[in-house]
Amino acid sequence: MEKFVVSARKYRPKGFDEVVGQSHITTTLKNAIDNNQLAQALLFCGPRGVGKTTCARILARMINDFDESHDGNALNIFELDAASNNSVDDIRNLIDQVRYPPQYGKYKVYIIDEVHMLSTQAFNAFLKTLEEPPPYAIFILATTEKHKIIPTILSRCQIFDFNRIQVNDIADHLKQIADRESIKYEDEALHLISQKADGALRDALSIFDLIVTFSSDRNVTYQSTISNLHILDYEYYFKMVDHLLSEDMSAALLTFDEILKQGFDGHNFIVGLSEHLRNLMVSKDNTTIQLMEVPDAAKAKYAEQANKSSLSFLLSALNIANKCDLSYKGAKNQRLHVELALMKLAHINAAVSMSSSSADEVKKKV
Numbered sequence: 001m002e003k004f005v006v007s008a009r010k011y012r013p014k015g016f017d018e019v020v021g022q023s024h025i026t027t028t029l030k031n032a033i034d035n036n037q038l039a040q041a042l043l044f045c046g047p048r049g050v051g052k053t054t055c056a057r058i059l060a061r062m063i064n065d066f067d068e069s070h071d072g073n074a075l076n077i078f079e080l081d082a083a084s085n086n087s088v089d090d091i092r093n094l095i096d097q098v099r100y101p102p103q104y105g106k107y108k109v110y111i112i113d114e115v116h117m118l119s120t121q122a123f124n125a126f127l128k129t130l131e132e133p134p135p136y137a138i139f140i141l142a143t144t145e146k147h148k149i150i151p152t153i154l155s156r157c158q159i160f161d162f163n164r165i166q167v168n169d170i171a172d173h174l175k176q177i178a179d180r181e182s183i184k185y186e187d188e189a190l191h192l193i194s195q196k197a198d199g200a201l202r203d204a205l206s207i208f209d210l211i212v213t214f215s216s217d218r219n220v221t222y223q224s225t226i227s228n229l230h231i232l233d234y235e236y237y238f239k240m241v242d243h244l245l246s247e248d249m250s251a252a253l254l255t256f257d258e259i260l261k262q263g264f265d266g267h268n269f270i271v272g273l274s275e276h277l278r279n280l281m282v283s284k285d286n287t288t289i290q291l292m293e294v295p296d297a298a299k300a301k302y303a304e305q306a307n308k309s310s311l312s313f314l315l316s317a318l319n320i321a322n323k324c325d326l327s328y329k330g331a332k333n334q335r336l337h338v339e340l341a342l343m344k345l346a347h348i349n350a351a352v353s354m355s356s357s358s359a360d361e362v363k364k365k366v
């Protein structure tokens with residue numbers, strides 16, 4: 001049987017042009033290498049799973065003129081995880097290693113991951129080497145928490161800020177992988193996985209692998225994705241907004257009850273409803289429609305519901321949902337807290353029509 005390799009490893013980019021969503025970094029690094037202006041100490045900052053280690057490896061391969069067949073060990077790359085090796089002795093070991101020039105290739109590249117975890121003593125022991133490294137040594141310090149890096153280190157490094165990756169870019173990447181692996185998929189499913197990954201491509205790939213393994217016919221459907229990730233079907237939000245628009249408070253409360261009975265949390269529901277309302281709001285205007293973060297297949301459905309909702313309804317609804325979200329944690333009876341919000345939401349249109357009819361009456365009297 002062929003050994004299963006997780007997608008995050010199998011599809012680790014081999015060149016800068018395969019790196020998704022970090023062109024500001026890959027272009028600068030490429031230019032720095034081409035123009036011989038690469039600093040010896042680089043700091044890669046940014047969230048987890050967005051390509052920091054990947055870029056460090058590509059860089060090591062390029063500056064050593066190695067081809068793609070070189071694996072991690074042969075790249076003259078030395079990786080230290082500072083989260084678990086943060087003592088001054090760990091850094092001294094590393095400094096000892098740095099003294100020896102590379103046996104082959106031109107550069108030795110040291111990647112120190114989660115560098116903010118180094119102890120103060122370890123940081124201090126490292127400073128001198130960082131300031132005057134031997135000409136063949138390049139240090140790449142990576143961190144998810146830039147604010148914890150002391151200024152003396154910051155000032156000695158060229159800093160690169162990695163982005164969280166956009167939902168659409170992640171979804172496109174997943175599509176390419178699915179096609180190459182002959183895995184079938186629904187757009188909505190890949191979109192949801194990309195959203196859930198919260199900007200981290202590695203997380204998206206792990207979720208994707210999990211859902212493929214779960215499905216018997218290598219088909220990533222919307223239904224298998226929501227049940228695996230325990231996400232509320234977005235149909236519920238459409239249904240709920242329909243009830244609110246038609247001022248059907250009982251149906252709104254019963255739908256909420258159905259959602260709770262399926263084991264979903266009231267807070268997640270109110271956050272999801274807010275996102276849904278926000279998508280309706282931005283889809284009302286041609287200039288903001290691009291801000292709608294929904295799969296292409298669902299856009300027509302949003303446009304249809306947006307057409308039925310007035311701008312003032314959406315504004316008031318967003319306000320109520322947002323207030324409910326903010327005060328949810330402190331509420332003693334959280335179910336009632338959401339129910340109360342739903343009651344208010346189901347009365348927005350009534351309140352609007354009442355105020356306009358009373359305005360009409362005032363006009364008549366005048």
Ligand SMILES: Nc1ncnc2c1ncn2[C@@H]1O[C@H](COP(=O)(O)OP(=O)(O)OP(=O)(O)O)[C@@H](O)[C@H]1O
Pocket residue numbers: 007008009011012013018019020021022047048049050051052053054055113142144165201202203205
């Ligand atoms: N920008 C990206 N483009 C393409 N693939 C990516 C990107 N970011 C992450 N990946 C995928 O995720 C895997 C892990 O990424 P990588 O180890 O580079 O992340 P990282 O930012 O160093 O994370 P950490 O901070 O957790 O170490 C890669 O092997 C690759 O498959």
